[in-house]
Amino acid sequence: MSLQEMVFLSVSAALDGSSVTPGLKASDMLTSALAERTLESTPTRGPDSPFRPSGAHCKVSTKSQSREPVGRPEWLGHAPGPGRDRQHDRVPDGAREAEEEEEEQEQEEEQEEEDGGPEGDGLPRRRGLRRRRVTQARWDRVRLRRIEANTRERNRMHGLNHALDALRRAVPCPSRTQKLSKIETLRLARNYIWALSEVLSAGKRPDLLAFVQTLCRGLSQPTASLVAGCLQLSARPSGPEPRVEAAFPGRATFDTVYTPYRFRHDAGTGPCASGGHEGGSGVSSAEGGGRPFPAYSAFCGLAATYQPFYERASPECSSPTCDGGALSPPLHYHGIFSLKHEGPSEPEGHSDPDGTRCRFGTCRRFGTCRCAAASGGAALRRCAAADAHVPYDVQLREQFLTAQDQLNIVQDQFYTAFQQ
Protein backbone atom coordinates (compact mmCIF):
# COMPACT_ATOMS: atom_id res chain seq x y z
CA MET A 1 0.00 0.00 0.00
CA SER A 2 1.41 3.31 -0.99
CA LEU A 3 1.73 6.26 1.27
CA GLN A 4 -0.93 8.07 -0.68
CA GLU A 5 -3.25 5.17 -0.27
CA MET A 6 -2.53 5.01 3.41
CA VAL A 7 -3.26 8.68 3.87
CA PHE A 8 -6.36 8.35 1.77
CA LEU A 9 -7.64 5.50 3.85
CA SER A 10 -6.84 7.27 7.06
CA VAL A 11 -8.67 10.35 5.99
CA SER A 12 -11.53 8.33 4.66
CA ALA A 13 -11.80 6.56 7.95
CA ALA A 14 -11.82 9.91 9.70
CA LEU A 15 -14.58 11.16 7.44
CA ASP A 16 -16.58 8.03 7.98
CA GLY A 17 -16.17 8.39 11.66
CA SER A 18 -14.96 4.87 11.97
CA SER A 19 -11.99 4.01 14.10
CA VAL A 20 -11.35 7.63 14.76
CA THR A 21 -10.20 8.73 18.11
CA PRO A 22 -11.69 12.01 19.26
CA GLY A 23 -9.19 14.74 19.08
CA LEU A 24 -7.19 13.12 16.40
CA LYS A 25 -5.93 15.69 13.98
CA ALA A 26 -5.05 15.26 10.37
CA SER A 27 -1.39 15.64 11.23
CA ASP A 28 -1.69 12.83 13.75
CA MET A 29 -3.28 10.64 11.16
CA LEU A 30 -0.54 11.41 8.78
CA THR A 31 1.98 10.57 11.44
CA SER A 32 0.15 7.34 12.03
CA ALA A 33 0.13 6.66 8.34
CA LEU A 34 3.85 7.20 8.20
CA ALA A 35 4.35 4.88 11.14
CA GLU A 36 2.15 2.33 9.48
CA ARG A 37 4.20 2.68 6.40
CA THR A 38 7.26 1.90 8.45
CA LEU A 39 5.63 -1.35 9.40
CA GLU A 40 4.43 -1.78 5.89
CA SER A 41 7.98 -1.87 4.70
CA THR A 42 8.29 -5.18 6.50
CA PRO A 43 4.87 -6.66 6.02
CA THR A 44 3.64 -9.36 8.32
CA ARG A 45 1.70 -11.11 5.61
CA GLY A 46 2.10 -11.95 2.03
CA PRO A 47 5.03 -13.16 0.04
CA ASP A 48 7.28 -10.36 1.25
CA SER A 49 6.47 -10.86 4.87
CA PRO A 50 9.24 -11.81 7.25
CA PHE A 51 6.62 -14.01 8.89
CA ARG A 52 5.71 -15.74 5.74
CA PRO A 53 4.80 -19.37 6.04
CA SER A 54 7.49 -21.86 6.50
CA GLY A 55 6.63 -23.89 3.50
CA ALA A 56 9.34 -22.25 1.54
CA HIS A 57 11.83 -22.93 4.27
CA CYS A 58 11.05 -26.50 5.04
CA LYS A 59 11.32 -29.78 3.37
CA VAL A 60 10.05 -33.19 4.20
CA SER A 61 12.63 -35.87 3.99
CA THR A 62 10.10 -38.59 4.49
CA LYS A 63 6.44 -38.40 5.03
CA SER A 64 6.65 -39.55 8.59
CA GLN A 65 9.60 -37.48 9.62
CA SER A 66 9.46 -34.03 10.99
CA ARG A 67 10.49 -31.21 8.82
CA GLU A 68 13.76 -29.45 9.12
CA PRO A 69 14.44 -25.97 7.97
CA VAL A 70 16.34 -25.90 4.74
CA GLY A 71 16.47 -22.20 4.49
CA ARG A 72 16.15 -19.26 6.71
CA PRO A 73 14.01 -16.22 6.50
CA GLU A 74 16.13 -13.28 5.72
CA TRP A 75 14.85 -11.36 8.67
CA LEU A 76 16.10 -14.00 11.05
CA GLY A 77 19.71 -13.32 10.32
CA HIS A 78 22.26 -16.10 10.46
CA ALA A 79 21.56 -19.22 8.57
CA PRO A 80 21.30 -22.33 10.69
CA GLY A 81 24.13 -24.74 10.52
CA PRO A 82 23.71 -28.43 9.94
CA GLY A 83 22.07 -30.18 12.79
CA ARG A 84 20.94 -27.10 14.51
CA ASP A 85 17.58 -27.64 15.99
CA ARG A 86 15.40 -24.67 15.39
CA GLN A 87 18.14 -22.36 16.45
CA HIS A 88 16.63 -19.78 14.22
CA ASP A 89 13.78 -19.64 16.64
CA ARG A 90 16.06 -18.35 19.30
CA VAL A 91 16.64 -14.73 20.00
CA PRO A 92 20.06 -13.20 20.42
CA ASP A 93 21.13 -13.01 24.02
CA GLY A 94 21.56 -9.30 23.95
CA ALA A 95 18.17 -8.65 22.52
CA ARG A 96 16.47 -8.10 25.84
CA GLU A 97 19.14 -5.75 27.08
CA ALA A 98 18.84 -3.80 23.89
CA GLU A 99 15.09 -3.70 24.34
CA GLU A 100 15.44 -2.35 27.84
CA GLU A 101 17.75 0.34 26.64
CA GLU A 102 15.34 1.20 23.89
CA GLU A 103 12.51 1.35 26.39
CA GLU A 104 14.43 3.79 28.53
CA GLN A 105 15.21 5.87 25.50
CA GLU A 106 11.58 5.86 24.50
CA GLN A 107 10.50 6.95 27.94
CA GLU A 108 12.94 9.83 27.83
CA GLU A 109 11.66 10.87 24.46
CA GLU A 110 8.09 10.70 25.65
CA GLN A 111 8.95 12.82 28.66
CA GLU A 112 10.62 15.34 26.41
CA GLU A 113 7.53 15.55 24.28
CA GLU A 114 5.34 16.19 27.28
CA ASP A 115 7.76 18.84 28.55
CA GLY A 116 7.82 20.64 25.29
CA GLY A 117 10.44 18.88 23.37
CA PRO A 118 14.17 18.68 23.65
CA GLU A 119 14.48 22.33 22.77
CA GLY A 120 12.79 23.20 25.98
CA ASP A 121 10.67 25.91 24.39
CA GLY A 122 7.95 25.07 26.85
CA LEU A 123 5.31 25.00 24.19
CA PRO A 124 2.98 22.05 24.54
CA ARG A 125 3.38 19.47 21.89
CA ARG A 126 0.47 17.95 20.06
CA ARG A 127 -1.86 15.92 22.15
CA GLY A 128 -4.29 13.20 21.36
CA LEU A 129 -3.44 9.95 19.76
CA ARG A 130 0.26 9.68 19.63
CA ARG A 131 1.49 6.64 17.92
CA ARG A 132 4.51 5.10 19.48
CA ARG A 133 7.39 4.92 17.18
CA VAL A 134 8.18 1.53 15.81
CA THR A 135 11.63 1.12 17.15
CA GLN A 136 13.92 -1.70 16.35
CA ALA A 137 13.53 -3.01 19.87
CA ARG A 138 9.80 -3.05 19.57
CA TRP A 139 10.01 -4.76 16.26
CA ASP A 140 12.37 -7.30 17.75
CA ARG A 141 9.97 -7.83 20.60
CA VAL A 142 7.15 -8.50 18.19
CA ARG A 143 9.27 -10.98 16.37
CA LEU A 144 10.30 -12.61 19.61
CA ARG A 145 6.71 -13.13 20.63
CA ARG A 146 5.89 -14.45 17.22
CA ILE A 147 8.76 -16.89 17.31
CA GLU A 148 7.82 -18.11 20.75
CA ALA A 149 4.23 -18.52 19.65
CA ASN A 150 5.37 -20.45 16.62
CA THR A 151 7.37 -22.77 18.81
CA ARG A 152 4.45 -23.35 21.10
CA GLU A 153 2.17 -23.97 18.21
CA ARG A 154 4.62 -26.38 16.68
CA ASN A 155 4.93 -28.29 19.93
CA ARG A 156 1.22 -28.32 20.32
CA MET A 157 0.76 -29.84 16.92
CA HIS A 158 3.48 -32.36 17.65
CA GLY A 159 1.61 -33.40 20.76
CA LEU A 160 -1.52 -33.74 18.74
CA ASN A 161 0.29 -35.88 16.22
CA HIS A 162 1.71 -38.09 18.95
CA ALA A 163 -1.78 -38.59 20.26
CA LEU A 164 -2.91 -39.50 16.78
CA ASP A 165 -0.06 -41.98 16.49
CA ALA A 166 -1.18 -43.58 19.72
CA LEU A 167 -4.67 -43.73 18.35
CA ARG A 168 -3.40 -45.31 15.14
CA ARG A 169 -1.87 -48.07 17.19
CA ALA A 170 -5.11 -48.57 19.05
CA VAL A 171 -7.34 -48.98 16.04
CA PRO A 172 -7.50 -52.24 14.15
CA CYS A 173 -5.44 -51.32 11.18
CA PRO A 174 -1.85 -52.09 12.00
CA SER A 175 -0.54 -51.48 8.56
CA ARG A 176 3.21 -51.49 8.36
CA THR A 177 3.37 -49.85 4.99
CA GLN A 178 0.56 -47.39 4.85
CA LYS A 179 -0.12 -44.87 7.53
CA LEU A 180 -3.65 -43.83 8.16
CA SER A 181 -4.30 -40.20 7.60
CA LYS A 182 -5.45 -38.10 10.50
CA ILE A 183 -9.03 -37.89 9.45
CA GLU A 184 -9.23 -41.56 8.63
CA THR A 185 -7.68 -42.44 11.97
CA LEU A 186 -10.35 -40.50 13.76
CA ARG A 187 -13.08 -42.05 11.66
CA LEU A 188 -11.78 -45.53 12.17
CA ALA A 189 -11.44 -44.97 15.90
CA ARG A 190 -15.00 -43.78 16.03
CA ASN A 191 -16.15 -46.82 14.11
CA TYR A 192 -14.06 -49.10 16.26
CA ILE A 193 -15.58 -47.75 19.44
CA TRP A 194 -18.95 -48.13 17.91
CA ALA A 195 -18.35 -51.66 16.75
CA LEU A 196 -17.08 -52.73 20.13
CA SER A 197 -19.97 -51.07 21.81
CA GLU A 198 -22.34 -52.90 19.59
CA VAL A 199 -20.71 -56.16 20.56
CA LEU A 200 -21.25 -55.35 24.19
CA SER A 201 -24.75 -54.17 23.67
CA ALA A 202 -25.71 -57.15 21.61
CA GLY A 203 -24.42 -59.44 24.28
CA LYS A 204 -23.69 -62.11 21.78
CA ARG A 205 -21.09 -63.28 19.37
CA PRO A 206 -20.47 -60.65 16.74
CA ASP A 207 -20.85 -61.16 13.08
CA LEU A 208 -17.58 -60.59 11.27
CA LEU A 209 -19.10 -58.98 8.28
CA ALA A 210 -21.15 -56.58 10.30
CA PHE A 211 -18.16 -55.82 12.44
CA VAL A 212 -15.98 -54.99 9.49
CA GLN A 213 -18.74 -53.05 7.84
CA THR A 214 -19.08 -50.98 10.96
CA LEU A 215 -15.35 -50.44 10.99
CA CYS A 216 -15.31 -49.30 7.41
CA ARG A 217 -18.33 -47.11 7.57
CA GLY A 218 -17.61 -43.61 6.38
CA LEU A 219 -14.03 -44.39 5.54
CA SER A 220 -12.60 -43.60 2.17
CA GLN A 221 -12.36 -46.43 -0.25
CA PRO A 222 -8.59 -46.85 0.12
CA THR A 223 -8.79 -46.84 3.89
CA ALA A 224 -11.67 -49.25 3.92
CA SER A 225 -9.68 -51.51 1.67
CA LEU A 226 -6.75 -51.18 3.97
CA VAL A 227 -8.79 -52.14 6.98
CA ALA A 228 -10.25 -55.08 5.17
CA GLY A 229 -6.80 -55.95 4.01
CA CYS A 230 -5.55 -55.91 7.56
CA LEU A 231 -8.32 -58.28 8.42
CA GLN A 232 -7.48 -60.05 5.20
CA LEU A 233 -10.96 -61.20 4.58
CA SER A 234 -11.29 -63.65 1.84
CA ALA A 235 -14.03 -65.91 0.71
CA ARG A 236 -12.67 -69.26 -0.16
CA PRO A 237 -14.94 -72.08 -1.11
CA SER A 238 -14.41 -74.84 1.37
CA GLY A 239 -16.87 -77.56 0.98
CA PRO A 240 -20.46 -76.64 0.59
CA GLU A 241 -20.18 -73.29 2.30
CA PRO A 242 -17.83 -70.40 1.92
CA ARG A 243 -15.04 -70.05 4.35
CA VAL A 244 -14.00 -66.78 5.74
CA GLU A 245 -10.82 -66.16 7.56
CA ALA A 246 -9.23 -63.18 9.07
CA ALA A 247 -5.53 -62.90 9.39
CA PHE A 248 -2.91 -60.25 9.68
CA PRO A 249 -0.47 -59.57 6.94
CA GLY A 250 3.10 -59.19 7.81
CA ARG A 251 3.01 -61.66 10.63
CA ALA A 252 5.27 -64.63 10.71
CA THR A 253 2.42 -67.04 10.77
CA PHE A 254 -1.13 -66.71 11.65
CA ASP A 255 -0.93 -68.89 14.68
CA THR A 256 2.51 -68.25 16.02
CA VAL A 257 2.21 -64.55 16.44
CA TYR A 258 -0.53 -62.74 18.15
CA THR A 259 -3.73 -63.11 16.37
CA PRO A 260 -6.56 -62.09 18.50
CA TYR A 261 -9.16 -63.86 16.58
CA ARG A 262 -9.84 -65.99 13.63
CA PHE A 263 -13.00 -66.13 11.74
CA ARG A 264 -14.05 -69.40 10.34
CA HIS A 265 -17.16 -70.83 9.04
CA ASP A 266 -16.45 -74.18 10.51
CA ALA A 267 -19.42 -75.23 12.51
CA GLY A 268 -18.68 -75.82 16.12
CA THR A 269 -15.48 -73.86 16.34
CA GLY A 270 -14.87 -71.98 19.49
CA PRO A 271 -16.85 -68.87 20.12
CA CYS A 272 -15.74 -65.68 21.71
CA ALA A 273 -15.00 -67.31 24.96
CA SER A 274 -11.89 -68.84 23.54
CA GLY A 275 -10.58 -65.72 21.95
CA GLY A 276 -7.20 -64.60 22.95
CA HIS A 277 -4.26 -62.38 22.91
CA GLU A 278 -0.91 -63.98 23.25
CA GLY A 279 1.08 -60.88 23.64
CA GLY A 280 4.09 -61.08 21.38
CA SER A 281 3.73 -59.51 18.04
CA GLY A 282 7.09 -59.42 16.41
CA VAL A 283 6.26 -55.99 15.18
CA SER A 284 7.36 -52.93 16.99
CA SER A 285 4.77 -50.56 18.17
CA ALA A 286 6.38 -47.87 16.13
CA GLU A 287 5.41 -49.83 13.11
CA GLY A 288 1.87 -49.88 14.21
CA GLY A 289 1.76 -53.44 15.34
CA GLY A 290 2.73 -53.25 18.95
CA ARG A 291 -0.68 -53.91 20.30
CA PRO A 292 -3.05 -55.51 17.93
CA PHE A 293 -6.75 -55.30 18.17
CA PRO A 294 -6.53 -55.32 21.89
CA ALA A 295 -10.13 -55.27 22.68
CA TYR A 296 -12.01 -57.31 20.22
CA SER A 297 -11.69 -60.60 21.96
CA ALA A 298 -12.08 -58.90 25.27
CA PHE A 299 -15.34 -57.48 24.19
CA CYS A 300 -16.40 -60.82 22.92
CA GLY A 301 -15.83 -62.25 26.33
CA LEU A 302 -17.53 -59.40 28.03
CA ALA A 303 -20.42 -59.51 25.70
CA ALA A 304 -20.89 -63.12 26.46
CA THR A 305 -20.65 -62.51 30.15
CA TYR A 306 -22.60 -59.40 30.76
CA GLN A 307 -25.95 -58.26 29.67
CA PRO A 308 -26.18 -54.93 27.93
CA PHE A 309 -27.22 -52.17 30.21
CA TYR A 310 -29.93 -50.91 28.08
CA GLU A 311 -31.54 -51.64 24.83
CA ARG A 312 -30.47 -49.89 21.71
CA ALA A 313 -32.59 -47.00 20.69
CA SER A 314 -33.16 -48.31 17.23
CA PRO A 315 -31.80 -51.32 15.49
CA GLU A 316 -31.63 -49.40 12.29
CA CYS A 317 -30.06 -46.29 13.61
CA SER A 318 -27.60 -47.66 16.03
CA SER A 319 -24.67 -47.23 13.79
CA PRO A 320 -22.58 -44.18 13.29
CA THR A 321 -23.56 -41.85 10.59
CA CYS A 322 -21.61 -41.82 7.44
CA ASP A 323 -19.73 -38.78 8.44
CA GLY A 324 -19.90 -36.40 11.28
CA GLY A 325 -23.00 -37.73 12.90
CA ALA A 326 -23.72 -36.85 16.47
CA LEU A 327 -24.40 -40.38 17.58
CA SER A 328 -22.52 -42.06 20.33
CA PRO A 329 -22.12 -45.74 20.93
CA PRO A 330 -25.04 -47.30 22.71
CA LEU A 331 -23.13 -48.23 25.77
CA HIS A 332 -23.14 -47.71 29.47
CA TYR A 333 -21.18 -50.34 31.13
CA HIS A 334 -20.77 -50.49 34.87
CA GLY A 335 -18.93 -47.24 35.08
CA ILE A 336 -16.15 -48.46 32.87
CA PHE A 337 -17.68 -46.63 30.06
CA SER A 338 -20.19 -43.92 30.48
CA LEU A 339 -21.05 -42.95 27.00
CA LYS A 340 -24.12 -40.96 26.49
CA HIS A 341 -26.42 -42.00 23.78
CA GLU A 342 -27.76 -39.16 21.80
CA GLY A 343 -30.67 -39.68 19.61
CA PRO A 344 -30.25 -39.88 15.92
CA SER A 345 -29.94 -36.58 14.23
CA GLU A 346 -32.29 -37.62 11.52
CA PRO A 347 -35.41 -39.73 11.37
CA GLU A 348 -34.65 -43.34 11.71
CA GLY A 349 -34.57 -45.59 8.76
CA HIS A 350 -34.98 -42.86 6.25
CA SER A 351 -34.88 -43.50 2.59
CA ASP A 352 -32.48 -42.08 0.14
CA PRO A 353 -33.68 -40.11 -2.84
CA ASP A 354 -34.13 -43.12 -5.01
CA GLY A 355 -36.27 -44.77 -2.41
CA THR A 356 -33.74 -47.22 -1.12
CA ARG A 357 -34.00 -47.54 2.57
CA CYS A 358 -30.79 -46.69 4.26
CA ARG A 359 -29.60 -49.49 6.38
CA PHE A 360 -27.53 -47.24 8.53
CA GLY A 361 -30.23 -44.86 9.42
CA THR A 362 -28.71 -41.42 9.49
CA CYS A 363 -26.68 -41.18 6.37
CA ARG A 364 -26.76 -37.81 4.79
CA ARG A 365 -24.54 -38.55 1.87
CA PHE A 366 -25.71 -41.77 0.45
CA GLY A 367 -22.96 -42.01 -2.03
CA THR A 368 -20.49 -42.07 0.77
CA CYS A 369 -22.66 -44.42 2.67
CA ARG A 370 -22.90 -46.91 -0.12
CA CYS A 371 -19.24 -46.62 -0.68
CA ALA A 372 -18.53 -47.22 2.94
CA ALA A 373 -21.09 -49.89 3.47
CA ALA A 374 -20.00 -51.74 0.44
CA SER A 375 -16.39 -50.97 1.12
CA GLY A 376 -14.03 -52.98 3.05
CA GLY A 377 -12.25 -53.58 -0.14
CA ALA A 378 -12.69 -56.00 -2.88
CA ALA A 379 -12.07 -58.84 -0.53
CA LEU A 380 -14.95 -57.83 1.63
CA ARG A 381 -17.16 -57.43 -1.36
CA ARG A 382 -16.22 -60.85 -2.50
CA CYS A 383 -17.03 -62.08 0.92
CA ALA A 384 -20.34 -60.34 0.92
CA ALA A 385 -21.09 -61.53 -2.54
CA ALA A 386 -20.38 -65.08 -1.52
CA ASP A 387 -22.88 -65.01 1.23
CA ALA A 388 -23.47 -61.99 3.30
CA HIS A 389 -25.82 -63.78 5.60
CA VAL A 390 -23.75 -66.77 6.48
CA PRO A 391 -23.53 -66.87 10.24
CA TYR A 392 -19.78 -66.89 10.36
CA ASP A 393 -18.44 -68.43 13.43
CA VAL A 394 -15.76 -66.74 15.28
CA GLN A 395 -12.93 -68.73 16.60
CA LEU A 396 -10.90 -66.91 19.13
CA ARG A 397 -7.63 -67.88 20.59
CA GLU A 398 -7.08 -68.30 24.24
CA GLN A 399 -7.15 -65.09 26.04
CA PHE A 400 -3.94 -64.00 27.57
CA LEU A 401 -5.51 -61.24 29.56
CA THR A 402 -8.83 -61.22 31.19
CA ALA A 403 -11.55 -59.45 29.41
CA GLN A 404 -11.53 -56.76 32.03
CA ASP A 405 -7.81 -56.24 31.58
CA GLN A 406 -8.09 -55.85 27.87
CA LEU A 407 -11.00 -53.54 28.19
CA ASN A 408 -8.98 -51.38 30.50
CA ILE A 409 -6.09 -51.43 28.05
CA VAL A 410 -8.29 -50.09 25.35
CA GLN A 411 -9.61 -47.44 27.63
CA ASP A 412 -6.13 -46.41 28.61
CA GLN A 413 -5.08 -46.18 25.02
CA PHE A 414 -7.89 -43.93 24.07
CA TYR A 415 -7.62 -41.79 27.14
CA THR A 416 -3.88 -41.50 26.75
CA ALA A 417 -4.25 -40.67 23.11
CA PHE A 418 -6.69 -37.90 23.76
CA GLN A 419 -5.01 -36.52 26.82
CA GLN A 420 -1.62 -36.12 25.24
Add this chain to the structure above:
DNA sequence: TAGGCCATCTGGTCCT
Protein backbone atom coordinates in the same frame (compact mmCIF):
# COMPACT_ATOMS: atom_id res chain seq x y z
C1' DT B 1 0.08 -33.04 -13.34
C1' DA B 2 -3.75 -32.67 -10.15
C1' DG B 3 -5.22 -33.80 -5.80
C1' DG B 4 -4.49 -35.37 -1.08
C1' DC B 5 -2.00 -34.85 2.95
C1' DC B 6 1.01 -32.62 5.84
C1' DA B 7 3.92 -29.15 8.59
C1' DT B 8 4.45 -24.65 9.56
C1' DC B 9 3.53 -19.76 10.09
C1' DT B 10 0.30 -16.38 11.24
C1' DG B 11 -3.25 -13.43 13.32
C1' DG B 12 -7.50 -13.56 15.78
C1' DT B 13 -10.11 -14.96 19.80
C1' DC B 14 -10.81 -16.59 24.30
C1' DC B 15 -9.36 -17.60 28.84
C1' DT B 16 -6.58 -17.29 33.07
Add this chain to the structure above:
DNA sequence: AGGACCAGATGGCCTA
Protein backbone atom coordinates in the same frame (compact mmCIF):
# COMPACT_ATOMS: atom_id res chain seq x y z
C1' DA C 1 -0.17 -9.93 29.37
C1' DG C 2 0.57 -14.26 27.92
C1' DG C 3 -0.76 -18.84 26.60
C1' DA C 4 -3.98 -22.11 24.34
C1' DC C 5 -6.68 -22.87 20.62
C1' DC C 6 -8.27 -22.23 16.06
C1' DA C 7 -8.58 -21.59 11.14
C1' DG C 8 -6.59 -19.67 6.92
C1' DA C 9 -2.66 -19.52 3.94
C1' DT C 10 1.28 -21.49 1.90
C1' DG C 11 4.41 -24.62 -0.03
C1' DG C 12 6.52 -29.36 -0.13
C1' DC C 13 6.02 -34.32 -0.79
C1' DC C 14 3.72 -38.27 -2.61
C1' DT C 15 0.70 -40.89 -5.50
C1' DA C 16 -2.58 -42.10 -9.06
